[in-house]
Amino acid sequence: MSNDPIIKCQDVHKWYGDFHVLRGVNMNVRKGEVVVVFGPSGSGKSTFIRCINRLEEHQKGHIIVDGIELSHDVRNIAAIRKEVGMVFQQFNLFPHLTVMQNITLGPIYVRKWDKEKAEAIAIKLLKRVGIPEQAKKYPGQLSGGQQQRVAIARALAMQPKIMLFDEPTSALDPEMIKEVLEVMEELAESGMTMIVVTHEMGFARAVADTMYFFDEGQIVETGSPEDVFLNPQEDRTKLFLSQILSH
Amino acid sequence: MTTLSSSQEILPPPSERKTLQGWLLKNLFGSVADTILTILAGSFLIWLIYVIIKWILVTAKWAAVSDNLQLYMKGQYPGSADWRIWTLMILLGLLSGLAWGIYLKRAEAVGWVLLIVVLILAFWMTILHRAAWWKLVAVDVVAIAGYFLGKQFPEKLKRPTYILMLLYMPLVILMIRGFGEGGFMPLVTTNLWGGLLLSLLLAIFGIVFSFPIGVLLALGRQSKLPALKTLSVLYIELIRGVPLVTLLFMGQLMLPFFLPQGISIDRVIRAVVAIIMFAAAYMAENVRGGLQSIPKGQGEAADALGLSGYQKMTFIILPQALRAVIPVLVGQFIGLFKDTSLVALVGLLDLVGISRSVLANADYIGRQLEVFAFIALIYWVFSYGMSYSSSRLETALGVGER
Numbered sequence: 001m002s003n004d005p006i007i008k009c010q011d012v013h014k015w016y017g018d019f020h021v022l023r024g025v026n027m028n029v030r031k032g033e034v035v036v037v038f039g040p041s042g043s044g045k046s047t048f049i050r051c052i053n054r055l056e057e058h059q060k061g062h063i064i065v066d067g068i069e070l071s072h073d074v075r076n077i078a079a080i081r082k083e084v085g086m087v088f089q090q091f092n093l094f095p096h097l098t099v100m101q102n103i104t105l106g107p108i109y110v111r112k113w114d115k116e117k118a119e120a121i122a123i124k125l126l127k128r129v130g131i132p133e134q135a136k137k138y139p140g141q142l143s144g145g146q147q148q149r150v151a152i153a154r155a156l157a158m159q160p161k162i163m164l165f166d167e168p169t170s171a172l173d174p175e176m177i178k179e180v181l182e183v184m185e186e187l188a189e190s191g192m193t194m195i196v197v198t199h200e201m202g203f204a205r206a207v208a209d210t211m212y213f214f215d216e217g218q219i220v221e222t223g224s225p226e227d228v229f230l231n232p233q234e235d236r237t238k239l240f241l242s243q244i245l246s247h
Numbered sequence: 248m249t250t251l252s253s254s255q256e257i258l259p260p261p262s263e264r265k266t267l268q269g270w271l272l273k274n275l276f277g278s279v280a281d282t283i284l285t286i287l288a289g290s291f292l293i294w295l296i297y298v299i300i301k302w303i304l305v306t307a308k309w310a311a312v313s314d315n316l317q318l319y320m321k322g323q324y325p326g327s328a329d330w331r332i333w334t335l336m337i338l339l340g341l342l343s344g345l346a347w348g349i350y351l352k353r354a355e356a357v358g359w360v361l362l363i364v365v366l367i368l369a370f371w372m373t374i375l376h377r378a379a380w381w382k383l384v385a386v387d388v389v390a391i392a393g394y395f396l397g398k399q400f401p402e403k404l405k406r407p408t409y410i411l412m413l414l415y416m417p418l419v420i421l422m423i424r425g426f427g428e429g430g431f432m433p434l435v436t437t438n439l440w441g442g443l444l445l446s447l448l449l450a451i452f453g454i455v456f457s458f459p460i461g462v463l464l465a466l467g468r469q470s471k472l473p474a475l476k477t478l479s480v481l482y483i484e485l486i487r488g489v490p491l492v493t494l495l496f497m498g499q500l501m502l503p504f505f506l507p508q509g510i511s512i513d514r515v516i517r518a519v520v521a522i523i524m525f526a527a528a529y530m531a532e533n534v535r536g537g538l539q540s541i542p543k544g545q546g547e548a549a550d551a552l553g554l555s556g557y558q559k560m561t562f563i564i565l566p567q568a569l570r571a572v573i574p575v576l577v578g579q580f581i582g583l584f585k586d587t588s589l590v591a592l593v594g595l596l597d598l599v600g601i602s603r604s605v606l607a608n609a610d611y612i613g614r615q616l617e618v619f620a621f622i623a624l625i626y627w628v629f630s631y632g633m634s635y636s637s638s639r640l641e642t643a644l645g646v647g648e649r
Binding site: 053054055078081082084085086088090092093094095096105106109110154155158 | 542544545547548549550551552553554555558562563566567570
């Protein structure tokens with residue numbers, strides 16, 4: 001793990017109309033770091049990671065990803081999206097394309113690889129996420145856990161430097177959560193830079209390097225999993241942890 | 248309080264014996280009232296069928312139809328140029344066969360659709376030339392040959408077939424119209440085009456051009472650029488607020504006043520442009536419905552992958568949006584086909600126009616019922632063909648539904 005930050009966020013603000021969603025978020029992420037972002041719903045954590053690949057626009061502050069600053073320049077946005085993969089809560093696979101087509105679309109049309117190369121990589125990735133036999137199926141024919149694993153493979157196929165996970169297990173049945181988390185753990189161990197919005201505290205404890213607790217659009221507390229779980233400093237963090245860990 | 252049965256048996260669903268007797272008893276003669284209704288309705292139905300058959304076989308005088316079959320089918324289009332229509336038909340057969348063969352795995356329906364179109368057209372041509380059965384066979388043979396060729400060499404033939412399809416529409420115009428005075432394909436001016444030939448040409452060109460324009464208008468209406476959005480909304484709302492007949496009359500009567508002296512636009516072109524403009528506005532609204540049915544996450548996933556706006560539309564949003572509105576679009580195509588009959592009001596001799604001129608002939612006075620029943624049948628065959636093809640297409644594209 002090197003020390004130069006690959007993502008720099010300085011004083012990021014965002015408003016939805018009059019509603020101040022993000023109120024000055026600062027975060028630096030080093031290459032290879034695994035960051036877990038947690039907090040109550042409506043705290044702006046999803047909005048924040050969606051700002052990193054410009055699915056949402058921040059109105060004040062700076063976001064610099066891999067040396068490129070996000071601005072209105074479309075070329076910058078395209079360049080950053082090439083390097084940042086994203087996995088959504090609702091999977092968002094393309095239902096009219098097969099699993100293989102879902103995975104190879106980006107590499108073929110954005111990375112401009114030829115079809116053979118893209119498919120070879122897709123098969124490797126499907127093996128890595130444990131479902132090589134599903135390549136020819138459509139997303140609708142897969143279980144939720146399988147769909148989310150395809151979504152991870154789709155994001156990885158672009159060979160991104162950074163992966164964003166927006167509550168990747170929140171729409172899954174308990175028994176499928178495990179299979180997705182295993183893939184994510186393996187990915188974290190492989191040295192991928194990851195920002196994960198999740199309530200899976202077991203996952204956070206196992207793989208996170210740094211945890212950020214969001215509330216009302218601000219980072220309330222940050223630290224290693226041990227610090228945050230065993231020795232939280234802020235009352236709000238204590239309250240939230242006691243609520244989600246008590247059942 | 249009900250108690251749960253402790254039985255762990257897995258029970259088969261209760262069976263219902265289906266016999267004709269049982270069915271009759273249950274559905275038609277279940278009670279005294281049912282029996283009375285069945286008898287009344289049954290008698291009415293038998294009477295109705297009797298009256299219709301009697302009219303068709305005895306009362307009706309079909310001379311107004313059978314004497315003028317050529318007129319209904321192609322208007323005044325000269326017989327010396329019939330070979331051009333046949334050539335186009337055979338080419339259409341080949342294309343249909345190829346498409347069927349190549350895309351069978353992915354969209355068997357495309358082949359079916361085209362085959363049905365060819366068969367319907369061939370049926371029409373057989374009426375046109377009663378002795379033309381061998382040409383009909385030729386169209387089918389070519390279609391079947393194309394099917395096997397396409398199945399054998401799908402990859403090799405994909406591109407040529409695609410190019411041929413794109414070239415087909417211009418070729419239709421070129422061959423039906425012809426060029427020059429003499430030569431092997433002399434000009435046939437549009438005032439000689441008529442009957443079903445004209446109706447179909449209006450409908451096909453209306454569909455082929457209004458569809459992309461409608462998609463662009465729908466995208467324009469959703470655009471973030473204010474000028475583009477305003478223009479699209481203005482166009483759509485203006486055109487939708489006006490009946491098609493008005494547009495046709497404007498095209499035929501008012502346009503000449505605005506054009507400089509000596510410049511005139513062909514009447515058929517004016518009519519087809521009015522139809523395209525009209526249909527495009529409605530198409531735009533239907534497509535917009537499809538665009539709005541696509542969850543936001545689809546666009547976000549495409550963005551996150553780094554696809555450009557254009558790629559996002561063509562690979563992700565439009566394929567799903569258009570598939571969602573196939574039934575509506577086909578309904579609109581059918582409507583458009585029947586709406587072409589309005590051109591008769593501005594003096595073009597399409598199916599309805601030619602019927603009116605036949606009926607103006609003193610020999611066929613009072614034969615409205617026969618003539619209109621006949622052209623109604625033609626409209627029905629084509630409309631039902633489209634409807635059937637669309638349901639096949641929906642089934643074929645149903646794979647992988649969300």
